[in-house]
Amino acid sequence: MSDQHDPAPYDALLLLSFGGPEGPDDVVPFLENVTRGRGIPKERLKEVGQHYFLFGGVSPINGHNRALLDALRTDFTAAGLDLPVYWGNRNWAPYLTDTLRKMVHDGRRHIAVLTTSAYASYSGCRQYRENLADALAALEAEGLPLPRVDKLRHYFNHPGFVEPVVEGVLASLADLDDTVRAGAHLAFTTHSIPDSAADSSGPAAGHGSGGAYVRQHLDTARTVADAVRDRTGTAHPWKLVYQSRSGAPHIPWLEPDICDHLEELHATGAPAAVMVPIGFVSDHMEVLYDLDTEATAKAAELGLPVRRSATVGADPRFAAAVRDLLLERAATERGTPTRRCALGTLGPSHDLCPIDCCPARTDHPAAAGADSPYS
Ligand SMILES: CC1=C(CCC(=O)O)c2cc3nc(cc4[nH]c(cc5[nH]c(cc1n2)c(C)c5CCC(=O)O)c(CCC(=O)O)c4C)C(CCC(=O)O)=C3C
Numbered sequence: 001m002s003d004q005h006d007p008a009p010y011d012a013l014l015l016l017s018f019g020g021p022e023g024p025d026d027v028v029p030f031l032e033n034v035t036r037g038r039g040i041p042k043e044r045l046k047e048v049g050q051h052y053f054l055f056g057g058v059s060p061i062n063g064h065n066r067a068l069l070d071a072l073r074t075d076f077t078a079a080g081l082d083l084p085v086y087w088g089n090r091n092w093a094p095y096l097t098d099t100l101r102k103m104v105h106d107g108r109r110h111i112a113v114l115t116t117s118a119y120a121s122y123s124g125c126r127q128y129r130e131n132l133a134d135a136l137a138a139l140e141a142e143g144l145p146l147p148r149v150d151k152l153r154h155y156f157n158h159p160g161f162v163e164p165v166v167e168g169v170l171a172s173l174a175d176l177d178d179t180v181r182a183g184a185h186l187a188f189t190t191h192s193i194p195d196s197a198a199d200s201s202g203p204a205a206g207h208g209s210g211g212a213y214v215r216q217h218l219d220t221a222r223t224v225a226d227a228v229r230d231r232t233g234t235a236h237p238w239k240l241v242y243q244s245r246s247g248a249p250h251i252p253w254l255e256p257d258i259c260d261h262l263e264e265l266h267a268t269g270a271p272a273a274v275m276v277p278i279g280f281v282s283d284h285m286e287v288l289y290d291l292d293t294e295a296t297a298k299a300a301e302l303g304l305p306v307r308r309s310a311t312v313g314a315d316p317r318f319a320a321a322v323r324d325l326l327l328e329r330a331a332t333e334r335g336t337p338t339r340r341c342a343l344g345t346l347g348p349s350h351d352l353c354p355i356d357c358c359p360a361r362t363d364h365p366a367a368a369g370a371d372s373p374y375s
Pocket residue numbers: 018019020021031034035038040044045048059060061116117118121123124191192193194244245246247279283284285286
């Protein structure tokens with residue numbers, strides 16, 4: 001963790017997330033916000049709407065973000081860090097533009113931004129930077145002074161993100177029957193994205209099969225699997241698989257799907273599996289539906305014992321990691337040398353997304369990167 005305690009030049013932290021519906025009446029307008037201009041088939045939307053209605057039209061994501069806000073404030077206070085924390089979303093209230101306007105009214109001028117996505121990809125990184133640019137443009141049109149916004153680096157390999165995941169896997173393994181535990185497979189899961197989006201994820205120098213998106217997930221999966229082996233003495237076989245695919249069937253997306261993988265595990269005699277959703281920071285609807293409902297039903301049908309391990313959520317170690325990332329970046333912005341925590345083999349990710357990092361299919365201004373029109 002960083003030894004620095006000075007948040008300057010930052011005067012606030014913004015938690016930037018996806019947003020989700022909070023009741024049945026919110027579901028359709030929320031899905032309209034998500035899919036505006038994104039060409040998702042109507043059939044898929046109806047299906048996804050059903051997932052939300054199954055849970056009373058309430059996504060768990062907002063509750064998790066409120067808990068994370070509390071954890072961040074508690075952590076900052078305990079560490080003597082006097083920095084206000086705000087929350088804004090891409091697709092639902094509190095909307096990013098409204099939050100940013102409030103921050104400007106409160107006098108915030110240099111804002112560190114943490115997104116609830118740990119990895120590189122258009123959906124997990126650049127799209128949030130586009131949302132920041134849109135929000136800044138809206139404030140500019142209102143004649144407001146524009147704050148500077150800096151996005152904190154990807155944290156898939158930060159110990160404060162990895163360690164709670166390892167602990168979750170250990171708990172899931174412990175929960176399996178003694179007779180199947182030792183042979184249990186670890187199925188690390190993340191959101192499937194189009195192959196083309198994966199291949200172009202991260203800086204241009206690393207574009208190619210799977211890009212930074214797959215590389216980063218493999219690095220986290222290997223780090224977690226190694227830590228589990230070191231702590232249990234058992235080398236559980238593992239694989240990175242995907243979930244929550246959408247889009248037209250003829251367009252290739254990352255595979256295999258978790259359900260196909262469970263079938264394969266069963267067919268090849270695996271005695272049990274733990275599903276480890278490393279692609280999600282908290283228990284999103286994708287985790288509740290695609291893993292806890294659909295994949296768990298699939299496993300039951302196969303007679304394959306499965307568990308789903310915990311996401312990081314509002315774990316105090318994650319809150320401390322956010323503080324570490326913020327203080328690390330603050331030191332960098334001041335030109336002070338600082339320690340940059342990272343496990344695995346890839347090292348700490350870049351601070352500033354270079355031009356052509358996770359390119360979009362259509363031209364859209366993006367803030368907090370080398371190609372930002374707002375510097
Ligand atoms: C990589 C990735 C993350 C992880 C990074 C991050 O966390 O940001 C993520 C998160 C999330 N995605 C979410 C919900 C949805 N994503 C959709 C659509 C899509 N996601 C994609 C990718 C990702 N998505 C993609 C390539 C599409 C296809 C169309 C498009 O490019 O836009 C759709 C439309 C219907 C459908 O296609 O399923 C919905 C409703 C929620 C909220 C969940 C809740 O309520 O708890 C969250 C956190």
